[in-house]
Amino acid sequence: MNKEFTPLEFEKSIYQIEDKIEELKNLSTRTGIDLKEQISTLTKQAIEYKEQLYANLTPTQKLQISRHPKRPTFLDYVELITENFIEMHGDRKGTDDRAIIGGIAEIQGQPVMLIGTQKGKTTKENIKYNFGMPQPEGYRKALRLFYHADKFNMPIVTLIDTPGAYPGIKAEETGQGIAIAENLREMAKLNVPIIAIITGEGCSGGALGLAVANKVFMLEHSYYTVISPEGCASILWRSAEKASDAAQALKITAKDLMKYNIVDGEIKEPLGGAHYDHKLTAKNLSDTIIKSIEELSSKDAKTLKEERYQKFRKMGVFCE
Amino acid sequence: MSLKDWFANRKKRRLETALVDSRVCDDELHKLWVKCYNCNSSLISKDLDKNLLVCPNCDYHFRINARTRIEQLLDKTSFEEINAKISPADPLDFVDTENYKNRQKKAKKKTGLNDAVITGFGEIDGQKLALAVMDFEYMGGSMGSVVGEKVTRLIEAAIEKKLPILAITSSGGARMQESALSLMQMAKTSCAVAKANEEKILYMTLLTEPTFGGVTASFGTIGDIIIAEQGARIGFAGRRVIEQTIRQKLPSDFQTAEYLMKYGQVDMISHRKELKNTISNIIKIHAKSTKHQKKSKK
Numbered sequence: 001m002n003k004e005f006t007p008l009e010f011e012k013s014i015y016q017i018e019d020k021i022e023e024l025k026n027l028s029t030r031t032g033i034d035l036k037e038q039i040s041t042l043t044k045q046a047i048e049y050k051e052q053l054y055a056n057l058t059p060t061q062k063l064q065i066s067r068h069p070k071r072p073t074f075l076d077y078v079e080l081i082t083e084n085f086i087e088m089h090g091d092r093k094g095t096d097d098r099a100i101i102g103g104i105a106e107i108q109g110q111p112v113m114l115i116g117t118q119k120g121k122t123t124k125e126n127i128k129y130n131f132g133m134p135q136p137e138g139y140r141k142a143l144r145l146f147y148h149a150d151k152f153n154m155p156i157v158t159l160i161d162t163p164g165a166y167p168g169i170k171a172e173e174t175g176q177g178i179a180i181a182e183n184l185r186e187m188a189k190l191n192v193p194i195i196a197i198i199t200g201e202g203c204s205g206g207a208l209g210l211a212v213a214n215k216v217f218m219l220e221h222s223y224y225t226v227i228s229p230e231g232c233a234s235i236l237w238r239s240a241e242k243a244s245d246a247a248q249a250l251k252i253t254a255k256d257l258m259k260y261n262i263v264d265g266e267i268k269e270p271l272g273g274a275h276y277d278h279k280l281t282a283k284n285l286s287d288t289i290i291k292s293i294e295e296l297s298s299k300d301a302k303t304l305k306e307e308r309y310q311k312f313r314k315m316g317v318f319c320e
Numbered sequence: 321m322s323l324k325d326w327f328a329n330r331k332k333r334r335l336e337t338a339l340v341d342s343r344v345c346d347d348e349l350h351k352l353w354v355k356c357y358n359c360n361s362s363l364i365s366k367d368l369d370k371n372l373l374v375c376p377n378c379d380y381h382f383r384i385n386a387r388t389r390i391e392q393l394l395d396k397t398s399f400e401e402i403n404a405k406i407s408p409a410d411p412l413d414f415v416d417t418e419n420y421k422n423r424q425k426k427a428k429k430k431t432g433l434n435d436a437v438i439t440g441f442g443e444i445d446g447q448k449l450a451l452a453v454m455d456f457e458y459m460g461g462s463m464g465s466v467v468g469e470k471v472t473r474l475i476e477a478a479i480e481k482k483l484p485i486l487a488i489t490s491s492g493g494a495r496m497q498e499s500a501l502s503l504m505q506m507a508k509t510s511c512a513v514a515k516a517n518e519e520k521i522l523y524m525t526l527l528t529e530p531t532f533g534g535v536t537a538s539f540g541t542i543g544d545i546i547i548a549e550q551g552a553r554i555g556f557a558g559r560r561v562i563e564q565t566i567r568q569k570l571p572s573d574f575q576t577a578e579y580l581m582k583y584g585q586v587d588m589i590s591h592r593k594e595l596k597n598t599i600s601n602i603i604k605i606h607a608k609s610t611k612h613q614k615k616s617k618k
Contacts, residue, residue: 165537167557167565172575173583177536177556184510185542189518204494205506205537205556212507226494226503226534231561236416236496250499251412260411262500312511313472315504316465317411 005275008064014053017046050271059247063229065221065273066200072278074101074116074159080282081107082114088145097138099130102145104154108290113149115142115210116159133166136179139209143183146190155193155293158210161200163228165209180209187212188309191301195292197267197285198222214308215292218254220269225252262315356380372592381551381592383529385431386438386455389488393596398443403473407434408466414497427458435466436491439474445600447607449486450478456490463534464495468505471539475512484522484603489540493533506538513542522606524599527554527586545602548577548586549595
């Protein structure tokens with residue numbers, strides 16, 4: 001395993017096994033004793049163990065991976081999956097929110113409008129991108145770009161990784177709720193295919209404001225929820241320490257949400273999570289996008305809109 | 321009767337009368353008097369009711385439940401409820417410090433409602449409209465699958481009947497016990513509003529104390545016309561969350577209807593006594609204009 005990362009708590013056992021393997025290798029070269037067999041069995045066991053571990057992560061463990069500081073960001077994906085990305089700045093009303101970035105690009109030769117939330121990897125970057133928490137102006141920029149895509153018949157792809165829309169004084173004054181609500185309403189009216197992918201954190205209305213789509217996917221270790229497990233715990237349990245209980249109860253993983261038809265599919269991540277192999281993650285992402293566009297682009301505008309409407313129309317469970 | 325018996329009886333009598341008396345008093349008191357949360361003055365309940373639950377001294381608007389709202393706003397006996405039987409399930413088997421099913425039962429007992437919204441058709445000054453009224457008393461007016469479904473069905477029915485729609489909100493936000501399913505109700509209701517837009521159906525919202533979170537960020541704030549009731553607190557994020565995030569105290573009028581109007585987020589603020597008249601006029605003007613439009617097209 002790539003040693004550049006500090007292991008997460010549940011990954012420590014893997015790191016220990018890998019250290020053992022490393023030791024054996026060193027021992028073998030130093031002393032000339034043939035340890036090949038032991039090393040290869042141990043390596044095999046380690047891989048099996050890892051596969052088991054990552055296939056059965058608890059929601060809290062997934063939460064940790066989805067928030068990993070080295071997880072690929074929107075701009076990483078831009079670099080890895082697009083050709084000729086041309087960023088389009090600003091909401092035309094006085095602000096260019098940096099937490100949402102968008103522009104036109106080609107993915108495997110297919111023109112798209114690509115929009116996403118941007119997080120930083122360092123504190124400095126995170127301050128620049130406001131930790132991936134958009135202001136109302138970010139949602140308004142996205143809306144402007146949605147209209148552009150609609151006008152020029154470009155499929156829209158959104159990549160979402162946000163702990164939520166920013167809760168601040170100015171955000172309330174300029175209408176955070178309204179900005180999100182207007183996006184929800186306007187996305188319903190668009191005539192082009194829309195594909196939304198939760199790549200990391202899909203938290204609350206801040207995520208949904210870019211996700212009223214024909215197809216909604218989640219990366220394997222991302223999460224999507226109405227409220228952060230920490231927020232939920234502090235309200236319902238009156239203690240933020242119950243976050244892991246809340247994460248369990250909220251059913252936040254791709255597999256859970258596929259059961260309720262909220263999410264159409266899960267996109268595989270490399271063993272250990274997206275941060276271990278940006279390229280492979282990006283490739284899986286790109287392939288999913290292209291496959292979906294191919295599927296959707298044969299449909300006319302009316303069908304796309306009606307299908308989008310019906311998709312969300314059916315969501316919800318109640319008694320009658 | 322011996323003297324001893326007399327004393328014993330007297331004690332018993334006193335206890336009985338005291339019990340009965342205090343019970344009567346308490347009940348009657350509750351019925352007769354209410355304290356204003358704002359100016360602390362004691363108000364006679366009947367007067368307060370007559371005054372539409374607005375304090376006659378300081379104009380404080382008491383929060384009102386859905387049934388009372390409908391009574392206050394619509395022409396007498398004009399309301400016909402639809403989809404009253406839709407009630408919540410527990411799709412996630414959600415348990416926090418209490419299980420969701422229990423919370424539903426308690427809320428139903430407290431309010432007599434199946435969930436946090438009443439929908440139906442009614443009239444204001446003889447003009448028909450579709451109406452959704454949220455009730456904060458039912459689990460903080462939170463929006464889960466039932467609220468989303470009922471609001472969406474109402475909008476769809478109004479489009480069918482070509483009637484103006486009024487959504488009256490009072491909600492703490494999305495219902496956490498249904499997690500992402502609640503989140504999706506924001507999309508569902510907003511998509512329904514999009515349909516109403518495309519059919520040029522007038523969609524009005526009235527934001528009342530309090531309106532927050534998922535309702536603010538969906539069908540609450542995408543009205544063609546947004547009215548805020550005087551004194552209502554309206555916002556996206558809760559006050560506490562913002563204070564924790566920015567680590568400073570917020571101004572006392574932060575997120576009030578008046579504050580939002582100052583920043584251009586609502587069309588108007590209405591005193592409760594003016595509401596019926598205002599809404600009636602909005603409907604009237606739009607109806608006339610639509611008629612005029614149809615004529616000129618011909």
